[in-house]
Structure formats: C-alpha cells, structure tokens
Amino acid sequence: MEPAARSNVEIQVGIADYKIAMDPGRLITLGLGSCVGVSLYDPLSRLGGLLHVMLPDSTQFNNVTKPAKFADLGIPLIIKEMQSLGASPGRIQAKLVGGAQMFLGLDDKMTLNIGHRNTEKSREILKKMGIPILDEEVGGNRGRTMILDTRNGQVTIRTLGNKLKVI
Amino acid sequence: MANHPELSSTHMDALREISNIGMGNALTSLAQLVNRRINMDVPVATFIPFEQTVDLIGGSEELVSCVSIRITGDVPGLVLFVFNWESTLKLVDMLMGQEPGTTSELDEIGQSAVMEVGNVLTGAFVGAIYSLTALEMKSAVPLLAYDMLGAVMTSLMVASGRVEEQVLLIETRLFQEQAENNISGHFFMLTEPGSIERLFNALGLSMT
Numbered sequence: 001m002e003p004a005a006r007s008n009v010e011i012q013v014g015i016a017d018y019k020i021a022m023d024p025g026r027l028i029t030l031g032l033g034s035c036v037g038v039s040l041y042d043p044l045s046r047l048g049g050l051l052h053v054m055l056p057d058s059t060q061f062n063n064v065t066k067p068a069k070f071a072d073l074g075i076p077l078i079i080k081e082m083q084s085l086g087a088s089p090g091r092i093q094a095k096l097v098g099g100a101q102m103f104l105g106l107d108d109k110m111t112l113n114i115g116h117r118n119t120e121k122s123r124e125i126l127k128k129m130g131i132p133i134l135d136e137e138v139g140g141n142r143g144r145t146m147i148l149d150t151r152n153g154q155v156t157i158r159t160l161g162n163k164l165k166v167i
Numbered sequence: 168m169a170n171h172p173e174l175s176s177t178h179m180d181a182l183r184e185i186s187n188i189g190m191g192n193a194l195t196s197l198a199q200l201v202n203r204r205i206n207m208d209v210p211v212a213t214f215i216p217f218e219q220t221v222d223l224i225g226g227s228e229e230l231v232s233c234v235s236i237r238i239t240g241d242v243p244g245l246v247l248f249v250f251n252w253e254s255t256l257k258l259v260d261m262l263m264g265q266e267p268g269t270t271s272e273l274d275e276i277g278q279s280a281v282m283e284v285g286n287v288l289t290g291a292f293v294g295a296i297y298s299l300t301a302l303e304m305k306s307a308v309p310l311l312a313y314d315m316l317g318a319v320m321t322s323l324m325v326a327s328g329r330v331e332e333q334v335l336l337i338e339t340r341l342f343q344e345q346a347e348n349n350i351s352g353h354f355f356m357l358t359e360p361g362s363i364e365r366l367f368n369a370l371g372l373s374m375t
Contacts, residue, residue: 031317143318
C-alpha cells in the first residue's frame with residue numbers, strides 16, 4: 001500500500017451500509033461480489049460518500065429494516081445526507097464498482113443475475129437524480145474491494161493478487 | 168448469537184446431534200475418497216444473521232473456495248462448504264493422489280475435484296439424516312466459486328434470498344491430524360422456513 005494511506009483515516013463501510021467522509025479521509029468497502037459499491041463525490045466541498053448496495057429494489061420486500069441495503073433507497077439517502085453536510089447535488093459525481101456474477105452455472109432458482117440488476121438499478125436511480133456516472137468497473141466474475149479517496153475522488157479497485165486499478 | 172426464540176436447548180441439542188451424525192457420516196465418505204483420516208470439531212448450531220458467517224470464517228478479502236449445493240425435498244435449504252485456499256489446493260492434491268504442494272492453481276480438473284468433495288460430503292450428510300428421520304432430501308448440482316470470502320458469501324446470501332432473516336447455521340471445522348497436511352474447512356447448512364419444524368417432528372420433538 002502506498003505510504004499516503006497510512007497518514008489518512010480509513011473508514012470501513014460494511015455490507016448494506018454507507019459512510020460519508022471529508023478530505024483527507026478514505027472510505028473502503030471490502031469484497032464486493034454481486035453487491036455494488038456506489039461512490040459519490042463533490043469535488044468542491046471534497047466530501048465523499050460510499051454505499052454498499054446488496055439488492056436493487058426495496059419494493060419487493062415487505063419489511064425493510066436497512067434502507068442502505070437497496071439501490072432505490074440507499075442512493076437518495078446518502079445523497080441527502082451529503083447535502084446536509086454541505087455537498088451540492090449538482091456537483092456530485094458517481095462511480096460504480098462490483099455487480100459481478102460470482103457463481104458460475106447457477107441453478108434455476110439462483111440465475112437471477114443480481115449483480116447485473118444491482119448495477120442497472122443504481123444507474124437508473126443516479127440518472128433520475130441527475131448524478132453523472134464518471135466511471136465504472138462492473139460485471140465479470142471477480143470480487144473487488146473499493147476505496148474512495150476524498151482528496152480527489154479517485155477510486156482504487158483491488159482484486160485478488162493485490163492488483164490495483166484506479167478509476 | 169442468540170438462539171431462536173421458539174427453540175429450547177433440547178431442540179438445539181437435537182440439531183447439534185443430527186449435525187454430528189450427518190457430518191460424521193460425511194467425513195467417513197471423504198476419508199474413503201482421499202484415503203486419509205479426517206476429524207472435525209463438535210458442530211455448533213446457532214441462529215445468526217447470514218452476514219455474520221463471514222466473520223466466523225475469516226477476513227472479507229481472504230481467498231477461499233466455496234461449494235454450494237441446494238437441497239430440495241422434505242428439508243429444503245442450502246449446504247455450503249468453505250475451504251481456505253491452502254486447504255483447497257491440498258484437497259485437490261489428495262484427491263488426485265499427488266504430493267502435497269503439486270497443485271498451485273485451480274484448473275478445470277481441480278475445480279471438479281473440489282465440487283466432488285462437496286457432493287460426496289453432502290450426499291453422506293443427507294443420507295445420514297434420512298436414516299435417522301426418513302426425511303428425503305435431494306441435492307442439486309454443486310456450484311463453485313473461489314474468490315474473496317466477503318464477495319463469495321454475500322453473493323450467495325443475496326442469490327439465495329437470505330437477506331432479511333436469521334438463519335440456522337450448523338457449523339463445523341474439518342481438519343486432518345498430521346500438521347503438514349492440515350485441511351480446514353467450514354460447513355454450513357442454511358434451512359428454509361418450515362424445514363426445521365419438519366425435522367423436529369420427524370425426531371418426535373414438536374415445536375410449541
């Protein structure tokens with residue numbers, strides 16, 4: 001890991017959760033499989049948010065205990081909170097990571113490719129809210145760890161073997 | 168790790184005992200397959216949110232292999248075997264009759280070897296439950312993933328629709344006595360709602 005990482009606070013974002021940080025904090029979420037990590041960044045206030053989405057659509061569930069689990073509820077929620085902390089929705093830019101299909105040859109009951117649906121729904125919600133998606137690293141069949149650097153909005157993606165990619 | 172409110176300690180003991188017998192049977196089959204003695208810890212039966220299974224096994228970014236097998240019939244559910252990477256490669260070597268350390272990557276043959284291990288273990292487990300309870304269960308084709316633990320487990324959880332509930336988790340660790348050849352794996356059985364009731368009824372323990 002680069003030396004800069006040590007001097008910055010790294011905040012972990014759990015499954016079906018979100019966190020917001022300010023420059024120079026870093027937000028990290030580990031092991032995204034079919035889940036989608038949505039990073040949101042306001043370059044002016046240098047405020048960043050990271051959301052770990054598990055499922056696309058909350059309307060298919062009767063009992064929603066954790067809105068951050070769903071793309072349709074989690075994205076508006078985190079944007080609203082960023083706004084209350086000083087970010088402007090007009091400046092926020094998004095990046096998407098994850099949405100993989102981890103198990104190949106899934107049986108009938110499991111073929112509903114959630115990874116793809118998580119990605120699609122996140123794009124749809126962001127579009128509806130007028131938030132541009134600057135870059136994406138989605139699909140495929142590998143797990144990914146995602147790190148948002150609030151100093152510049154850069155997202156680092158780590159896959160197995162410690163390969164790093166920055167978007 | 169709270170127990171299910173409707174289940175008494177007698178029920179939990181019964182679950183543990185069933186798992187013990189089922190896994191004992193499964194390990195005998197695995198031992199025959201690899202021609203080595205394999206041990207296990209006493210199974211633990213608990214109700215926990217599926218998310219917590221990741222913490223039980225290891226770190227989110229740890230490389231693991233996971234065989235998952237869907238069970239249909241009287242006690243529908245999902246059976247999972249998770250092996251850390253080193254153990255996965257050792258298992259392949261054992262199955263292929265190779266010196267430990269020969270396998271360094273999971274090629275197609277290695278992948279089917281790991282899936283076969285899952286198949287044999289599950290078949291024996293289900294067979295043991297059948298001989299105890301006459302409950303019939305069928306296992307589907309095994310699915311394999313090998314990647315970061317967090318990515319594998321959350322994807323499974325989502326794909327199997329186990330997002331909102333607490334699940335019954337029967338967990339054990341498999342290992343081999345010879346230190347240089349140690350294999351450790353975790354076994355989970357996630358039952359669907361209603362399955363447990365049928366299992367207890369068959370054992371003569373009704374649920375209140």
